[in-house]
Amino acid sequence: xxxxxxxxxxxxxxxxxxxxxxxxxxxxxxxxxxxxxxxxxxxxxxxxxxxxxxxxxxxxxxxxxxxxxxxxxxxxxxxxxxxxxxxxxxxxxxxxxxxxxxxxxxxxxxxxxxxxxxxxxxxxxxxxxxxxxxxxxxxxxxxxxxxxxxxxxxxxxxxxxxxxxxxxxxxxxxxxxxxxxxxxxxxxxxxxxxxxxxxxxxxxxxxxxxxxxxxxxxxxxxxxxxxxxxxxxxxxxxxxxxxxxxxxxxxxxxxxxxxxxxxxxxxxxxxxxxxxxxxxxxxxxxxxxxxxxxxxxxxxxxxxxxxxx
Amino acid sequence: xxxxxxxxxxxxxxxxxxxxxxxxxxxxxxxxxxxxxxxxxxxxxxxxxxxxxxxxxxxxxxxxxxxxxxxxxxxxxxxxxxxxxxxxxxxxxxxxxxxxxxxxxxxxxxxxxxxxxxxxxxxxxxxxxxxxxxxxxxxxxxxxxxxxxxxxxxxxxxxxxxxxxxxxxxxxxxxxxxxxxxxxxxxxxxxxxxxxxxxxxxxxxxxxxxxxxxxxxxxxxxxxxxxxxxxxxxxxxxxxxxxxxxxxxxxxxxxxxxxxxxxxxxxxxxxxxxxxxxxxxxxxxxxxxxxxxxxxxxxxxxxxxxxxxxxxxxxxxxxxxxxxxxxxxxxxxxxxxxxxxxxxxxxxxxxxxxxxxxxxxxxxxxxxxxxxxxxxxxxxxxxxxxxxxxxxxxxxxxxxxxxxxxxxxxxxxxxxxxxxxxxxxxxx
Numbered sequence: 080x081x082x083x084x085x086x087x088x089x090x091x092x093x094x095x096x097x098x099x100x101x102x103x104x105x106x107x108x109x110x111x112x113x114x115x116x117x118x119x120x121x122x123x124x125x126x127x128x129x130x131x132x133x134x135x136x137x138x139x140x141x142x143x144x145x146x147x148x149x150x151x152x153x154x155x156x157x158x159x160x161x162x163x164x165x166x167x168x169x170x171x172x173x174x175x176x177x178x179x180x181x182x183x184x185x186x187x188x189x190x191x192x193x194x195x196x197x198x199x200x201x202x203x204x205x206x207x208x209x210x211x212x213x214x215x216x217x218x219x220x221x222x223x224x225x226x227x228x229x230x231x232x233x234x235x236x237x238x239x240x241x242x243x244x245x246x247x248x249x250x251x252x253x254x255x256x257x258x259x260x261x262x263x264x265x266x267x268x269x270x271x272x273x274x275x276x277x278x279x280x281x282x283x284x285x286x287x288x289x290x291x292x293x294x295x296x297x298x299x300x301x302x303x304x305x306x307x308x309x310x311x312x313x314x315x316x317x318x319x320x321x322x323x324x325x326x327x328x329x330x331x332x333x334x335x336x337x338x339x340x341x342x343x344x345x346x347x348x349x350x351x352x353x354x355x356x357x358x359x360x361x362x363x364x365x366x367x368x369x370x371x372x373x374x375x376x377x378x379x380x381x382x383x384x385x386x387x388x
Numbered sequence: 389x390x391x392x393x394x395x396x397x398x399x400x401x402x403x404x405x406x407x408x409x410x411x412x413x414x415x416x417x418x419x420x421x422x423x424x425x426x427x428x429x430x431x432x433x434x435x436x437x438x439x440x441x442x443x444x445x446x447x448x449x450x451x452x453x454x455x456x457x458x459x460x461x462x463x464x465x466x467x468x469x470x471x472x473x474x475x476x477x478x479x480x481x482x483x484x485x486x487x488x489x490x491x492x493x494x495x496x497x498x499x500x501x502x503x504x505x506x507x508x509x510x511x512x513x514x515x516x517x518x519x520x521x522x523x524x525x526x527x528x529x530x531x532x533x534x535x536x537x538x539x540x541x542x543x544x545x546x547x548x549x550x551x552x553x554x555x556x557x558x559x560x561x562x563x564x565x566x567x568x569x570x571x572x573x574x575x576x577x578x579x580x581x582x583x584x585x586x587x588x589x590x591x592x593x594x595x596x597x598x599x600x601x602x603x604x605x606x607x608x609x610x611x612x613x614x615x616x617x618x619x620x621x622x623x624x625x626x627x628x629x630x631x632x633x634x635x636x637x638x639x640x641x642x643x644x645x646x647x648x649x650x651x652x653x654x655x656x657x658x659x660x661x662x663x664x665x666x667x668x669x670x671x672x673x674x675x676x677x678x679x680x681x682x683x684x685x686x687x688x689x690x691x692x693x694x695x696x697x698x699x700x701x702x703x704x705x706x707x708x709x710x711x712x713x714x715x716x717x718x719x720x721x722x723x724x725x726x727x728x729x730x731x732x733x734x735x736x737x738x739x740x741x742x743x744x745x746x747x748x749x750x751x752x753x754x755x756x757x758x759x760x761x762x763x764x765x766x767x768x769x770x771x772x773x774x775x776x777x778x779x780x781x782x783x784x785x786x787x788x789x790x791x792x793x794x795x796x797x798x799x800x801x802x803x804x805x806x807x808x809x810x811x812x813x814x815x816x
Contacts, residue, residue, distance in 0.1 A: 149669075153650035174434035237471055246475040326471045330428070330459045342462035343432045349665060350646050351434065 145356040152352050170351075171344060171358035176332045180340035181362065183249060187324070187336055188317040190253035195260045195313055196306070202261075203268035203302075204294045207275070218269060224262030233326070240327050247329045249336075255327075256317050264309045271305035272298050307376040311369060318366050337362040422714050425721055428459040428469055428479035431703070437668055437740065440733040441483075448724045454717050466490060473498055473708070480711035481718055486523060486531065486701035488781040494529040499706045501529035509719055511726055514744040519700035522777055532704035533722060534743040536734070539761045540590065540663045540697035541680035541769070548576050548658035557679050559694060561626065561686045568635040571658050577637040580657035582645035583795040585788055590697060591661055591683075592791040593775045595630075596623040598689045602773050609778035612812025615805040619690075624801045626686065627794060641795040661696070667739050667757040675756040682769035691770045699774040700743040782815035 136157075143159055144152050145168070151161040171177060206218050236255060237246070245251035275298055283293050299306070321338040328334050330343075341362065345355040370377075427445070431438045445456040459479055461468055466489040472478040482499070484490065493499045506512045511533060512520070519534045544557045549567065552574035558564040568578035582588045597605040599619040607613075614620045630636065637643070637657060652660035653669055661683070670678065682694030705725065711718045724730065731742045736752035741762070753759045779787070790807040793799055 149646075150650045150654050153647050154654050154656065170434070174432075237474065241475040247472070247477055325464060325468060329472060330461045330468055331457075332460065342464070343460050344434050346430055346432060346435075346462050349435050349437075352646070354434070 141356050141359060144353055145360050147353050149350065149352055152356075164353075167353045167357035168361065170354045171361060174354065175340040175344050175358055177337060177340060177358060177361055179332060180335055180337040181365065183328075183334060184318060184336040184338070184362070185365070187249050187252050187256070187320075187328075188314060190250075191256035191260070191317045192310060192313055194253060195257035195264055196310065198257060199261055199264040199268055199309070200299065200306075201294065203265050203272050204290075204298055206265065206269045207272035207298070218266070221262050221265045224259075229259060229322070233323070236323065237326060246327060247331065247334070249328055249334055251327055252320075252324060255323065256320065260309075260313045260316060264313065267305055267309050268302060271302045275301050304376055304379055307373050311373050311377055314369050315366055422717065423453070424455045424457055425481060425711075425714070425717055426457045426459060426479040427481045427483060427721075428461060428465065429483035429703075430461050430463065430465045430485075431483055432460045432462070433458075437738040440730075440738045440740075444725060444730045444733065447730075448721060451724070452717075452720055454720065456721065469708075470498060476710070478708045478710050480708055480714060481721065482532075482706040482708065483535065483703055484706065485703050487776045488784060490531070490706075491525070491777065491781055493706065494525050494531040495527055497709075499531065499708055500712045501531065502533055502707060503528075503530045505707070505715075505719070505722075506530060506533060509723055511722070511744070514726065514746075516700070516743065516745070519743050522700050522774075523704060532706040533726075534700050534704050535725070536703040536740045537700040537743045538664045538698065538702045538741060539680075539765065540661060540699075541761060541765055542659060542661045542682050542694070542696060543652060544679045544681055545652070545655065545658045545674070545677055546679050547677040548655065552576055552658070557681050558684045560684050561630065561689075564635055564684045565630065565633040567659075568633065572634055577651065577657040579635050579659040579661075580637045580640070580643060580648045580651045581661050582648050583636070583640040583643045584792045585644050587645035587648065587661070587663075588640070588643070588795065589784075589787050589791045590775065592627065592787075592794055593779075594661075594683055594695060594697065594772065595627040596620055597772050597775075598623045598626055598683075598685050598691070598695070600690060605773040605775075606778050609773070609775045610780070612783075612809050614808045615802070621801060621805060624794070624804050626689075627804075628799075628801060631795060631797065636795060641792045664739070664741055664758070664761060667755055667761070670757055672756075678757060680757065680760050680765040680768070691772065693768065693770045695772045696765075696769045697774050698771050699776065701774070701776060702741075780812075780815055783811050786811045786814070 140156060143157070146163040146165070147161055147167075148164070151158075155161050202221075206214055206221075209215075209217075240246045240248075240251045240255075243251065245254075279297050279301075280293055283297050288296065319338060320336075324336045325339045328336065328339065330339065332340075341355065341358050344358050345351050431441055433439075433442055442458070445458065449455055465482075465484055469478060469482065470489070494501050506515070515534050519537070520530065523531050523534050525531055546557070548571070549557070552567070552570040554567040554570050558567045564579075571578045581591050593609070596608070596614070597620075599622040600608060600617075604617070604619060608617055608620050614624070631640075637651070643651075648657075648660055649662055649666055649669065651657040652662065653666075653671070653674060655674065667675075680696075682696035684694045685691055705722055707715075707718055726744055728746050731744060731746045732749065732752060734740045735742055735746070735750070735758075736754070739755050739758050741758075750759065750762050753762065776784075787808065790804070790811060793807050794804045
């Protein structure tokens with residue numbers, strides 16, 4: 080029995096043997112699929128959620144601290160189950176004169192933004208149309224701007240503001256901040272304008288348009304997504320600028336920006352972290368609103384760049 | 389076309405807004421206006437205890453017609469002031485403490501020495517001699533008018549001590565070790581301070597000078613050379629003894645001053661060295677059970693009683709070169725601020741300890757800890773040399789790291805002193 084059973088079994092094994100590879104291949108494919116939907120997927124999700132938590136934790140800490148007393152911030156930093164108060168917001172707004180300070184920030188930020196765009200748009204247009212070596216060289220000079228660290232420019236900048244008679248003024252910042260923003264702005268805009276089809280410009284020229292008309296009616300409308308991106312990036316950079324504003328505009332409550340006003344809420348021996356956190360949240364609101372309003376355009380510009388790539 | 393128009397509209401709107409905001413505020417040249425005195429200070433209006441100061445400015449304007457424009461600065465005051473000095477647009481007068489960069493302001497010409505003015509205006513007689521010494525620099529310039537001081541006692545929560553079975557506030561190092569052991573056994577944190585920042589640095593230096601005379605302490609603070617000074621090394625050995633006996637809370641080397649203050653004010657720790665600026669933060673209940681004392685020392689130390697810091701360098705009135713241009717108006721302001729009524733208001737309502745003699749009337753002081761610090765506390769302790777005005781500015785901040793190393797378990801005396809001496813050597 081045993082002798083007959085064994086030979087019968089072998090053919091059976093042989094019969095199944097040729098059929099085995101496809102299931103193995105299938106299993107391999109299933110294995111790939113499992114990589115996407117099985118344990119690896121959970122691992123990937125866990126990693127993503129961990130990353131989200133890492134990003135969200137400081138934001139949560141900032142927000143919850145804005146509603147707490149100092150002692151609770153230190154003793155139960157992440158707990159929401161402590162006495163919460165809205166008073167910190169009122170104190171921050173009044174004690175740091177945040178109303179005036181935010182108007183000053185809006186003035187400096189919008190002013191610098193306008194100057195930046197007024198300089199960057201024609202410069203980018205010229206560079207985008209330029210075909211020669213001089214144009215390439217000028218574009219590289221703009222790129223070199225990235226290599227200059229801000230602090231290295233502090234002393235000459237202060238001296239310049241003094242010699243121009245613009246020390247302790249907001250207007251100097253409006254003129255100075257664009258210098259730090261121009262390299263990135265010009266490079267991004269130049270690339271966007273290079274993507275404008277030459278035929279459109281030729282058509283406009285045939286219709287009698289001069290260079291300024293071509294820039295305004297052809298290049299600018301087609302560069303709006305990139306313009307939005309650089310405008311948002313510059314807005315955030317100008318709005319959050321602290322050191323030059325502190326040193327050049329100074330601490331005068333009538334002139335200082337929001338970022339300079341905030342630290343007066345908390346000094347070494349008498350820190351009021353709850354009030355400071357509330358003040359930070361108040362000054363974050365305009366930056367968040369700008370981003371929220373223009374987020375769609377920014378995303379579509381980035382997406383358009385990705386598709387072109 | 390519509391997109392172009394909307395872009396143009398947005399641009400025009402932004403330009404209009406910028407022009408409108410530009411017209412909104414104008415600083416004016418207050419520094420050059422003889423009827424305005426510009427005061428730069430880190431006594432910000434956001435601190436409730438500074439209200440009497442701002443009230444005093446208002447009263448001064450009412451009396452004299454001279455406007456006081458206050459520039460409120462945070463911890464970056466010296467940097468902002470020095471930059472504005474470069475432009476010749478500095479404030480006329482400053483109300484700020486004596487530490488770090490300010491130590492050299494008179495020598496560098498950033499401010500005007502006030503030796504003559506303090507005599508002429510009759511204020512010198514009201515300032516204690518040791519305060520005048522503290523405010524005088526190495527070239528003999530009186531840097532500013534000393535205005536407010538501080539006490540830096542060790543706070544003992546007698547309720548928590550009693551809970552742990554500790555009878556009375558420790559008076560010797562052995563009693564402190566015994567108290568810490570009992571507190572730990574009862575689950576209560578013993579001594580807490582900011583082991584990683586300026587507050588721990590002061591406690592580190594307090595221990596360092598436990599065996600030093602005043603002159604020796606001044607020399608060590610100014611020049612270093614800790615490893616070569618046997619008495620300074622005794623102080624470090626004392627620190628190690630206390631540290632290894634568990635006197636300080638676990639992880640003290642990572643605590644900040646704010647965390648330490650919160651731990652004491654919340655009743656988590658029984659003992660903390662906290663400055664007089666913390667008095668307003670204590671609840672009535674905590675103040676009622678807090679006894680202000682000092683750091684208890686061994687019998688062979690240089691002091692017979694526990695030691696604690698006090699100083700006259702919290703704030704002074706500094707006169708800038710611009711201020712000297714309108715010295716008559718500045719004189720009126722300074723004389724007003726040294727008036728008994730103003731000083732008593734700042735003491736009684738603001739809890740700020742004045743340097744100037746104001747007649748000793750503390751009857752208006754309602755804050756219990758402030759009252760205790762003015763009456764019983766000075767009897768309980770001795771006051772060693774306050775290091776701030778002797779430790780060079782370049783050494784002060786790097787020493788925070790040495791402090792943290794010193795309070796880290798396992799660090800030996802040689803490593804601690806070598807770390808401090810390296811900081812002094814690097815600063816030379």
